[in-house]
Amino acid sequence: MxxxxxxxxxxxxxxxxxxxxxxxxxxxxxxxxxxxxxNNDEKSAQELxxxxxxxxxxxxxTRKVVPPGIYADYGFLLLQANKTEEGKAMLLKEIxxxxxxxxxIDRILKMMEK
Amino acid sequence: MxxxxxxxxxxxxxxxxxxxxxxxxxxxxxxxxxxxxPLTILLMPPINKSTNVEAKEYFHSTLNIPIANAGFYVxxxxxxxxxxxxxxxxxxxxFLNSPIxxxxxxxxxxxxxxxxxxxxxxxxxxxxxxxxxxxxIFSTKTNEIxxxxxxxxIYDASVSTGAGGIAGLVADIALSAINxxxxxxxxxxxxxxxxxxxxxxxxxxxxxxxMDGSEISGKKIFRATLNxxxx
Numbered sequence: 001m002x003x004x005x006x007x008x009x010x011x012x013x014x015x016x017x018x019x020x021x022x023x024x025x026x027x028x029x030x031x032x033x034x035x036x037x038x039n040n041d042e043k044s045a046q047e048l049x050x051x052x053x054x055x056x057x058x059x060x061x062t063r064k065v066v067p068p069g070i071y072a073d074y075g076f077l078l079l080q081a082n083k084t085e086e087g088k089a090m091l092l093k094e095i096x097x098x099x100x101x102x103x104x105i106d107r108i109l110k111m112m113e114k
Numbered sequence: 115m116x117x118x119x120x121x122x123x124x125x126x127x128x129x130x131x132x133x134x135x136x137x138x139x140x141x142x143x144x145x146x147x148x149x150x151x152p153l154t155i156l157l158m159p160p161i162n163k164s165t166n167v168e169a170k171e172y173f174h175s176t177l178n179i180p181i182a183n184a185g186f187y188v189x190x191x192x193x194x195x196x197x198x199x200x201x202x203x204x205x206x207x208x209f210l211n212s213p214i215x216x217x218x219x220x221x222x223x224x225x226x227x228x229x230x231x232x233x234x235x236x237x238x239x240x241x242x243x244x245x246x247x248x249x250x251i252f253s254t255k256t257n258e259i260x261x262x263x264x265x266x267x268i269y270d271a272s273v274s275t276g277a278g279g280i281a282g283l284v285a286d287i288a289l290s291a292i293n294x295x296x297x298x299x300x301x302x303x304x305x306x307x308x309x310x311x312x313x314x315x316x317x318x319x320x321x322x323x324x325m326d327g328s329e330i331s332g333k334k335i336f337r338a339t340l341n342x343x344x345x
Contacts, residue, residue, distance in 0.1 A: 022183045023319060033191070034175035034300045038168070063319060068182050069190035076193045100154050100187050103222030108193060 024067035141327030146260030152224035158206035164234035172303035180311035185320025218254030
């Protein structure tokens, strides 16, 4: 009897409090973005780029699409590394995946033309 | 008797884990969010009032995941940071008490999040970090606060070696100290952010969008003990 009560409570507990599968996968985003934010050097930029590439390659969260901002920030890092065309292409990908980013990204693209 | 006590204790644990003393539905607590249906959010660089200079970056790099996972469009972090720097708007404190409509125009942001780190203290031996952090989300349309929470968090970074006795205890303390010193601080901020934004109404990209209004909201001012397992 006690076991049944216990089990049902455990079940209830988890049913009421657990999270569902997240919308996106982020690989090592937190630590690599922290390192880049903090050090802003070539090594940390390279590691963050690898993280972005992995996030773009592998998405098995519930939405199965690349999370907000990833294409754009990846593009930004490519631009910083003077990979202008690749960087621009990533910014455009952000707009096509998330049209709500257009106001901001268009502004960035315009700034680049100057 | 024993059974009754057990049941009672279990129910108490269950309730204390999930509810507030004064239950308020999310649709009431975060009314502006349900009315305006915001999609995009700009993360302002955290305002650091603590004595730990690095706390700002710990928080900055861990804010977007819980918010994006809640279903919102987070304006690209590094790109927006660059823009804020160029526009001499990197010091978020300047905008805390002024209209932020401009952020809506420049970034296409419906919301702007301000994070204020009030305290970040660590105790070496106990491997604990004490954090006080406040989050305020403004609507760029109305300049009103649509979501705010302030937390008093104890992060427990202790790790057990699994060995018993005095030797085990010494080993545990040593391991905890190393653990604390390396990468765990990023995780402290991550856990604080995850806890706070667990209460965010679901955004447009969430399958629960506009379906969570009757859920009970979390406490506006909360105390929590978290560790690396908190997700």
